[in-house]
Amino acid sequence: MNFNQSTAGVSGDNESRVKITLKALINLAQAASKLSLRQPLIKAQQSGGYVSRFKGRGMEFDEARLYQHGDDVRSIDWKVTARRGKPHTKLFREEREKPIFISVDNRPAMHFATRGVFKSVLAAQIAALLAWAAQYQGDRIGGQIFNGGQCLELKPKNGKTGVLRLLSALVNTDYDSTNAVTLDQVFARLVQHARPGSQVYIISDFRGMDAKAETFLAKLAQHCYVALVMIYDPLEKALPNQGRYRFTDSVKEVVVDAADQQKLLAYQQRFAHHVQYLQTLASKLGLLFLECSTLQDPVQCLKPRYL
Numbered sequence: 001m002n003f004n005q006s007t008a009g010v011s012g013d014n015e016s017r018v019k020i021t022l023k024a025l026i027n028l029a030q031a032a033s034k035l036s037l038r039q040p041l042i043k044a045q046q047s048g049g050y051v052s053r054f055k056g057r058g059m060e061f062d063e064a065r066l067y068q069h070g071d072d073v074r075s076i077d078w079k080v081t082a083r084r085g086k087p088h089t090k091l092f093r094e095e096r097e098k099p100i101f102i103s104v105d106n107r108p109a110m111h112f113a114t115r116g117v118f119k120s121v122l123a124a125q126i127a128a129l130l131a132w133a134a135q136y137q138g139d140r141i142g143g144q145i146f147n148g149g150q151c152l153e154l155k156p157k158n159g160k161t162g163v164l165r166l167l168s169a170l171v172n173t174d175y176d177s178t179n180a181v182t183l184d185q186v187f188a189r190l191v192q193h194a195r196p197g198s199q200v201y202i203i204s205d206f207r208g209m210d211a212k213a214e215t216f217l218a219k220l221a222q223h224c225y226v227a228l229v230m231i232y233d234p235l236e237k238a239l240p241n242q243g244r245y246r247f248t249d250s251v252k253e254v255v256v257d258a259a260d261q262q263k264l265l266a267y268q269q270r271f272a273h274h275v276q277y278l279q280t281l282a283s284k285l286g287l288l289f290l291e292c293s294t295l296q297d298p299v300q301c302l303k304p305r306y307l
Helices: 022-026 078-084 119-136 159-171 183-193 211-223 261-285 298-302
Strands: 059-066 088-094 099-105 140-146 151-157 199-204 225-232 244-248 253-257 288-293
Touching (some): 078 088, 099 119, 119 140, 119 159, 119 199, 119 225, 119 298, 140 183, 151 159, 183 199, 183 211, 211 225, 211 261, 225 261, 261 288, 288 298
Parallel strands (some): 099 140, 199 225, 225 288
Antiparallel strands (some): 059 088, 244 253
């Protein structure tokens, strides 16, 4: 739901707090050079690529050789076996480039803030930092942007071309709220579009998480490294001790009086339960979970972490 004074703390002359610009996202390139997208379990980089903790093979075909005792039967090259009359095994080498898939929530609830920047702006900034960091490491950059009524996927591409294509899509997304996109639909599309071995970063406030969304997220986690980056505004976490606050999603409306301690506590508990639910889910599925407030520097949100 949106706070009825959502632009009070972020509007004024500083339009960059409420609106994403391509120039601002491009300017994050230098800051991203100090970030690393290598997970703690990834081994030291070797000649020809790096070995990852990713589920799935995450490798590309190199050559076929005669089958040897102990080889995985799933790696048998049946075409070569049929042609040569003897069992042959496929050999793989580690890919130098890993697909990075960045999913960004741009639904109406993300266009909100009381302090700092809009959640949508922070989400775009984090996406840009991840994309630039991937480009510096020679990885391919793809993504997904979803709003009220549509979901756009971008296939991973190399270099600045892949980064700029994602940044342009973040800036130029059209809004269509006629058919709301649900998180289970978003995650189902991720399962289809993110190839095994990809690093998938989902940047959202994760409103609307349910059992169906969990199911698709679990499927995605079976073959990809997945990180959940939760964006929130400080007012969503806790209300001030005074005042009356009206929240609306243009359909339903809720008024919270901070003087009513029972309602105030219930409001704070709802947010705490949401965070705890996501943390528990991430732990169960083996995902990375990060929280980032609209008051925080996006670089500092990511810099101390292994991503």
